[in-house]
Amino acid sequence: MRFIFKTRYDQDIRIAKHGGYLFWYGALMLVLLAAPWVFPEYWLAQVTFVLIYGIVGLGLMLLSGFTGQFSLGHAAFLGVGAYTQAALTGMGVPFPLALVAAAAVSAFVGVIVGLPALRLKGIYLGIATLAFGFIVEEVFARWESVTGGNAGKHVKAPDLFGWKLDTGESFYYLCLVLAVLATLAILNLLRSPTGRAFVAIRDSEISAQSMGIHLARFKTLSFAISAALAGVGGALYAHKLMFISPDQFGVLQSIDLILMIVIGGLGSVHGAFLGAIFLITMPQVIALAKDYLPEAIGMAPGLQGLVYGVVLIAFVLFEPLGLYGRWLKFRTWFQIFPFYRRGMFKRQKSFQKSERLK
């Protein structure tokens, strides 16, 4: 049992609520720093992908999980970042500059998408972003002078102040530093007035408006930050794969990203990384499980999609808070032992609240 008595607001918004936080996250950082010596080459690459997807997930979490705006075309921002990075480093622009440019270009595109999105709500916004994603994918495929079209484009290894990051370890550290920075930035953004405004918009637009929050400005800002993070993720993704083509940034990738944050847990920073871990390890788990399944099932091509679908349905039905919600319950059980009761986190069910009042 741990009691935390808060007497000041500062304590309420502290990132590390108590010493335990510092200890455990410090331990996690040590493990991540030592990762190249602990994990074999292949697993290190997977951890790198988790970090990259985690950065993108943070951005999408800010947009969908904290500001409540759907985006069904988020892979487009990933693609914009990736192609900007590929084009600029191809021209010989130094890596840090190119990364900043990738983030900036993505953010700019995000603002352009965000502007019409101001008038749209819910499903209409989803469809607008979906349409945008399709259009951007087509642009990637057709604008061959820049993107190389459907044949794809090769990306050079990043070059940090004359130091080539062409090994798995060095690139892993680069991703780790960026992921930690992005996480800290999002955590601090969320405790600032801006972050609280985002959450207010998610919970009720009209209430937020009446509290003096400029809806248009904050929604656009949310789109911009989210797109910028996706751009950074896309740039790293391009460097990691060394080869990009338009079909990597299609609608299926967008749905994968949404799947990631929903399974991770909407509205939690942990969720972005937990979802990324899920997204990266799931194919491996399925591949391992294939050996133990009967031939007819194990070798069938549709298995992965089926498992994804079943897991997604199961999460929406039984654990709407995602993996992070599961962890919260687990932690609470220990924290307030023996007083945990089932249904402590249960959402109130209600009749459908209609948005269409006549």
Added chain:
Amino acid sequence: MQLLQIIISGIAQGCIYGLIALGFVLIYKATETVNFAQGELMMLGAFCGLGLMTMLGFPFWLAVLAAIAAMAVFGIALERVVVRPILGQPAFSVVMLTIGIGYVARGLITMIPTIGTETHTLPVPYKDQAWKLGALVLNVEQLVVIAATAVLSALLYLMFRYSKLGIAMQAASQNQLAAYYMGIPVKRLNGLVWGLAAAVAAIAGLLLAPITFVHANMGFIGLKAFPAAVVGGFGSLPGAIVGGLVIGLVESLSGFYLPEGFKDIAAYVVVLVMLVVRPNGLFGEKLRKKV
């Protein structure tokens, strides 16, 4: 003459979009949720008809009716088992849920050995026939699509206008709580609406099958039907058909007049323009929100 040909094929394609969009709108109006698995329901309907015809040797008409009935039952069961438990949760949950259903449907179909991974043709009696009117060559498959859509639209109109069931559905979609108070079994109606949407999807699948092929990924056409639903306004049944026709026509005309690549994204460009100009679509209802 060529232009007329293109217009007719655009209308036929638009009818398919319209029918899928009709499914979206039916479910949206009744339950305020968006079914992202509508395209997959269409795919299942097509496969259902295919299986009945080729494996069990049903005659064409019987197979069509059986497939539609089977899909209707499937839709009702789907609503009962999967969708109803999350009634009252945010719309986003249902979107994720139906995306999951789509994944499962595609995965299951591709897992059927030797059938799921290939493309099939549906053996319909009017396959590859054409009528010649002077210089105009009319594809019978496309004419069947247009005629069937017209008949189905008329039937749906009559149902919603005159039958007790249709009026109860309208009432429930307009104001759920008031419908409850009036003794309308709203939950059962929601199930029936899902069944109706699945049946419409099955019809769309069977109509589309002769024009394209039957394969596991044919459901992705549902992503083109979203723009159709939005152009018509997401809460209007006639709007869905009109929207589908608009999208189909724009698509075929841009395939003819514009450089390559525009055909695939024409629908999305139209929907973006529409959303900027009229966010509620052509026949959309005005929304007001209460806190």
